[in-house]
Amino acid sequence: MTERIERALADLRARQAAGERMPCPRCGRDTMKAPIYTNALSREADGIYVCDACGTAEALKAFMKNPLPVSWWAMFRPEKGASHLKELPGTEAMDIVREQDMPILTEIFEQWSEEKPGADFEPYRLDAMSRCPGITQLWPDSFQALYETADGHLLIQFRRNPDGATTSRGFIVMR
């Protein structure tokens, strides 16, 4: 963990202890309950509270021995946000999704692909929806994500090649 991140977390811990209202530091959504200690205590960052959905996602990832690095938390992401995707034309939204969401979705897709048939998709859906807030729908089989944009929607599809590598394709659909 870098010094910048340690400092930011210490600052966040102090603000949470003081009862400041804030979005969830892990997913960036306005999902924190008051008072602060009724939220989930993070397993990924010591002494930090995160929202219930993130608490569940963290528990799953801890179980799979694959915690999310704190540097990937929403509070450390650049400002231009997935939450504004609905206001952007499809081509611009696609650039942001490719840069910010594709690596996350690829990781989740690959974990999901390792699951046994009949496994519960819900924890994976929660993880994807909390880390990629622009997603409006997510399907397990075949694995694909839908995003609303200002002029239509985006569809991102994932599949696994026979050699085990993941390929993804993005489609811009105009209304």
Ligand SMILES: [Zn+2]
């Ligand atoms: Zn959260």
